[in-house]
Structure formats: C-alpha cells, structure tokens
Amino acid sequence: MYSTVAVSGYRSLRDVVLPLGRLTVVTGPNGSGKSSVYRALRLLAACGRGEVVGALAREGGLESALWAGPESLDQARRGYAVEGTTRKERVAVRLGVGGASGELSYLVDLGIPVQSGHTVFNRDPEVKRESVWTGPVMRPATLAARRRHASVEVRDEQGGWAPVPVRVPPWASALTEVVDPLAAPELWAVREALRSWRFxxxxxxxxxxxxxxxxxxxxxxxxxxxxxxxxxxxxxxxxxxxxxxxxxxxxxxxxxxxxxxxxxxxxxxxxxxxxxxxxxxxxxxxxxxxxxxxxxxxxxxxxxPRLMALNEPETSLHPSLVAPLARAVARASTRSQVVVVTHSAALVQALTEAVGGDDPREVEAGPGEVVPMRLVELTKDLGETVVVGQGMLTTPPWEWGRR
Structure with a gap:
C-alpha cells in the first residue's frame, strides 16, 4: 500500500501532499487540479517504464508543465499584487509516492536541461535526482538507493554506500537503467510496482x-x-x-x-x-x-495492479448505474489500491456507502497508515491547488531533500 503522493512544481500543484487510502476519491470543481493529480500519477508510472521524459515532452516540455505562478504566494495572500521575484529554489517538477510503514517509497526530481553543444531536443527535461527509501518519509537512515545526475549508489550489506557501475544518462531513469534484483533489489522492486499501475x-x-x-x-x-x-x-x-x-x-x-x-x-x-x-x-x-x-x-x-486510477468513471452513466459502479470500485479496492478522480457528488456518496458509510474526512490515521477510504477535496487559491481543510498539522509528513 501507498500512504501518500506528493507533487511539487507541476502545473497548478505548486506543493501538494495527498493522503492515500485503499480507496482515494479526489474531488473538487472544474479547474481545481483534479486532472493534474491524475496526470502526475501517470508521470510517476512512466518512470517505471522509462517514459517520463517523453511524457513531459509531449505535454509541451518542462517549461509548459511547470507551475506558472511565483515561487511563493505569501505576499499575494497579504494583499499585494502577484509578481515574479528572483527564485531561490531550483526550477523543477518533483514527484513522489510514499509507501506505508515498511513499504518502499520513491521520488524523482526533473529539472531544466543543461545545454551542451548543438541540439534540437530542447523540450526534454533531465532527471536530476532519484531516491528510494523505506517507509512514508525519507530519512538518511531509511534510504536504500539514491541517484545524483549520472551516478547511482545502493546500500551495501554493512549499511554503507556502494556505487553502481552504470552511468545513467540524464534522459533516463535509474529504475530502467539499473535492473538487477540481486545488486539493487529496491530499485528493481519499485520499477516493477510502478510498471503495474493502470490508468x-x-x-x-x-x-x-x-x-x-x-x-x-x-x-x-x-x-x-x-x-x-x-x-x-x-x-x-x-x-x-x-x-x-x-x-x-x-x-x-x-x-x-x-x-x-x-x-x-x-x-x-x-x-x-x-x-x-x-x-x-x-x-x-x-x-x-x-x-x-x-x-x-x-x-x-x-x-x-498495485494501483489503479480512474478518471471520471461516472461520465455518461445513468444515475441508476452510479451505485452499482461504486460497489464494483469498492470491491476492487480490497485487491488493489484505487484512486478515483470525480466531480460527481452522487458517486462520492455512493462510494462512501459502499466502503462502510463513515465520513472519510473524519477518519484519523497515523503516518504511514492506510485507511479504507480517503476523500480529498481540491480547490484553487490564487491559481494554486490546495486541499480543503488541510493545514500544517494535518498535511501528511513528506521530505523532498535536496539535489
């Protein structure tokens, strides 16, 4: 099971950490960022197939997919006009999925390519960093594999770091370049898990x-x-x-x-x-x-699969089919982790009843714990997607680390 998904710098998802349940329902009005969450999950899955650079290029390149607002909205929230300022952080799209307690997690950091010589592949982002660790939050002690630019290291039997004798090109993921279930079992396991996701x-x-x-x-x-x-x-x-x-x-x-x-x-x-x-x-x-x-x-x-994502499954269905569909989704969530993106209040209600009837917004869970159902409601604030009701104390713990 996965406990969280995190996205930073991708379209309206300036910095979002979403809690996941066995069944996660992402809802909100049109334009709130639901489709961006779905597409971010697809990009994560593309890392396991070695297709993330091509997927971003088809979206118009990294510059098109980047968060279009300022680095910080603090001044705008105080009433000042929104304006660009000098960036202090690196320009990047960062994606990550956190495993439940004892499970493997993964993040990828995609950045602006460094141009060297003549090339026409200007839309291709570069994979700057990748990390695999155990548990929902990345800590130095829980890291199992790490990639910086072209170099990959994995934990050895003594707990130290052993370099992998492979130079990973900037357009490729370590998940597809280091494929050895004996020398790098964590990278292999994450790759196989992401490749199993279905959309x-x-x-x-x-x-x-x-x-x-x-x-x-x-x-x-x-x-x-x-x-x-x-x-x-x-x-x-x-x-x-x-x-x-x-x-x-x-x-x-x-x-x-x-x-x-x-x-x-x-x-x-x-x-x-x-x-x-x-x-x-x-x-x-x-x-x-x-x-x-x-x-x-x-x-x-x-x-x-390990995870299945459904985008607006209620489309063009008669209202009489919404409840049976919800029951089928609920049954599927007992065998796979399921993410449903929808703006249908009827489907949200039917899914809640199919899972058990308790209001998923009132269910509390500890770090790394996966509950039967999560309801994530999105809205926009100054162009940024935010989770309704989520504050500093209720946001799932997440650590991006640095390049």
Missing amino acids: YDGFRVDAGSPSRRAQVGTRTWALAEDGSDLGAALQTISEDAPGALDEAVADAFDGARLSVAVTDGLFDVELHQPGMLRPLRSAELSDGTLRYLLWLAALLTPVP
Missing part, C-alpha cells in the same frame, strides 16, 4: 470505437486502456471468477446475463436481457451500458 481515462463508445468491434482474442489479464480487448477480458474474468462477473452484471441490470460469442477467433460481447428474443452485441448496446461493461472489465481484472 483508465474514460472510454470511447462511439460507433467507430474499438470496443464496439469484434476483436481477435487471447487470454487477457488486464483490459487495454482503449477497451479494444473487451470481449477477451470479460471471457478471461468469466473463466477465472464467473460468480463475480455475473453478480456485477445482475447488480446493474436486473435479470441480465452476459456472455461472449467467439467466431473464428473473434470475440464479441453479448448481453441477454429479459423480454428480448436475442442478445444485444457490443455494436448494438447503448453508450452507457457499454461503458459500464468496460468499467467492470477493468475493475474485475484477475491480476490486480
């Missing part, structure tokens, strides 16, 4: 969407992000845990039954409904029905 940012369900077409199917342990292997994913779930799928379908569509038709290796979904002479295939299903089946395929995966 679902809604699904296309228009007439030409991949999920509406029969597709060649093989055993599928994780639904593709575009839902193109829906039939194969549902058939895999049906064979692995048939009762769970039948229960989830019946919970949403009273009396309905799901099956997968296989013709010459092509898999297509069939929904059998009371009163219908034949089942409806994926091309015939309503947008909301098809999207709900896609969410079930993602949530009921036979091989759950």
